Amino acid sequence: xxxxxxxxxxxxxxxxxxxxxxxxxxxxxxxxxxxxxxxxxxxxxxxxxxxxxxxxxxxxxxxxxxxxxxxxxxxxxxxxxxxxxxxxxxxxxxxxxxxxxxxxxxxxxxxxx
Numbered sequence: 001x002x003x004x005x006x007x008x009x010x011x012x013x014x015x016x017x018x019x020x021x022x023x024x025x026x027x028x029x030x031x032x033x034x035x036x037x038x039x040x041x042x043x044x045x046x047x048x049x050x051x052x053x054x055x056x057x058x059x060x061x062x063x064x065x066x067x068x069x070x071x072x073x074x075x076x077x078x079x080x081x082x083x084x085x086x087x088x089x090x091x092x093x094x095x096x097x098x099x100x101x102x103x104x105x106x107x108x109x110x111x112x113x
Contacts, residue, residue, distance in 0.1 A: 007076050013059065020075035040067035 010016060029038055043064040046057040059065065077083045 005077075005082055007073055007082065008080060010076065013072065015079060016072040016076040019079045020072045023075055023078065037067050037071065040064040041071065044068040 031038065040063070043062070045060055047060050048055055049058040050056075074083075
């Protein structure tokens, strides 16, 4: 296969999460076709954990992680300049993208770190 690029493995997921939060306001999701992704993004959350006496936020590993992590990988590809910026991309294929089906994304409960 040609044209496949591997995203570098990150030791820390927060840069990818922060980039995902940064690009969310520029994204429009089809609420029917992306229903599971939208639900997963709404359920993705952290919990407090104490490691070595330090309290930190840890991502809760549940069903929502898989879908949400794919979006984070897209953000990491942008962060590593592996994709063109979305501003020049054609975001709407015109097939079934009715205005009432679109849902603008927000960062939800997350705050940038």
